[in-house]
Amino acid sequence: MAYTLWSPHESDMEELMPRLLPLESCDTEEYNSNEPPRNPQEYLRQVQREASLCPDVVVAQIDPKKLKKKQSVNVSITGCLAAPQGFSPSLKWQQQQVSKFSEVRQSVNKHRQHWKSQFLDDNVVMPKTEDEDGWKRFCLGENVCLDIQLKEEDKVNPGLDYVKTGFPPFLSIVSKLNQSTISAVLEYLINWFEERDFVPQLGRWLYALLACLEKPLLPEAHSLIRQLARRCSAVRANLSKDDDRLSALNLMICIVARYFEQNDLADNE
Numbered sequence: 001m002a003y004t005l006w007s008p009h010e011s012d013m014e015e016l017m018p019r020l021l022p023l024e025s026c027d028t029e030e031y032n033s034n035e036p037p038r039n040p041q042e043y044l045r046q047v048q049r050e051a052s053l054c055p056d057v058v059v060a061q062i063d064p065k066k067l068k069k070k071q072s073v074n075v076s077i078t079g080c081l082a083a084p085q086g087f088s089p090s091l092k093w094q095q096q097q098v099s100k101f102s103e104v105r106q107s108v109n110k111h112r113q114h115w116k117s118q119f120l121d122d123n124v125v126m127p128k129t130e131d132e133d134g135w136k137r138f139c140l141g142e143n144v145c146l147d148i149q150l151k152e153e154d155k156v157n158p159g160l161d162y163v164k165t166g167f168p169p170f171l172s173i174v175s176k177l178n179q180s181t182i183s184a185v186l187e188y189l190i191n192w193f194e195e196r197d198f199v200p201q202l203g204r205w206l207y208a209l210l211a212c213l214e215k216p217l218l219p220e221a222h223s224l225i226r227q228l229a230r231r232c233s234a235v236r237a238n239l240s241k242d243d244d245r246l247s248a249l250n251l252m253i254c255i256v257a258r259y260f261e262q263n264d265l266a267d268n269e
Contacts, residue, residue: 080233080253080265086241087250088267094254101255104211108171115175124167129181132188139189139205141166166201169208182212183221190228198235203248210255217260229256229265 037043120126127134137145143164167173177185186209193202206228213221232249239246250267257266 080230081237083267084237087236087246088269089250089254091269094258097251097254098258101211101259108211111171112175115171118172120172126173129184135185135188136192139166140199140201144199144201169205174208174212177212179214182209185209186224190224193231198245198249206252225256225260226262226265229253229262
């Protein structure tokens with residue numbers, strides 16, 4: 001297979017492209033094209049000379065078999081799983097959640113500089129952006145990340161050991177995250193969610209990170225939130241109607257689909 005690139009003749013070039021940088025005549029004995037140009041005129045003359053040596057027609061030989069082997073990019077355009085009968089929230093509920101979420105985003109933006117300047121407690125040590133495992137433990141806590149089974153009394157009164165239970169997404173914390181870190185943490189948590197169950201700590205952090213995510217979305221963030229909605233719909237498909245996680249999963253799908261305008265993922269009544 002060959003692709004031909006057309007190149008106009010010199011006379012055609014002069015008609016289509018007027019000389020915006022005319023060259024002054026120079027003594028050919030003084031100008032040596034094999035040496036680096038000494039001034040702008042010599043540079044332009046060298047460019048002109050190189051252009052004149054290019055053929056009018058260039059043919060590129062391409063092996064279709066090799067080209068086919070290189071095509072390894074996969075793009076997923078699948079939507080969410082349809083909600084089981086009676087699981088889909090009403091359109092009015094979705095509109096209310098979008099309105100509340102919009103208000104939260106406006107409040108975060110309004111007070112971001114104030115909270116960004118606040119000092120964190122000594123026990124709050126935020127991981128570096130590239131520390132995926134550190135961020136999972138920071139957000140979700142060691143109990144969840146290490147799959148530690150709590151005793152009944154600990155479930156009733158878990159205490160405030162944030163290392164074990166995870167740090168909540170306080171404004172003083174999320175306001176210090178730039179967009180690069182927000183996207184990174186969002187990716188870490190969504191990847192964790194792909195293989196694990198939905199827990200309250202995850203829901204709080206996902207909501208907070210989405211509230212801090214700036215629009216228009218970068219391609220990476222766009223892909224991440226769609227991945228999140230699809231995962232939520234997959235988990236929802238296996239729940240019972242009285243499951244406490246149902247409302248939170250519906251909320252995540254609603255925000256992605258309705259607020260961030262991924263309409264093909266939206267729940268219908």
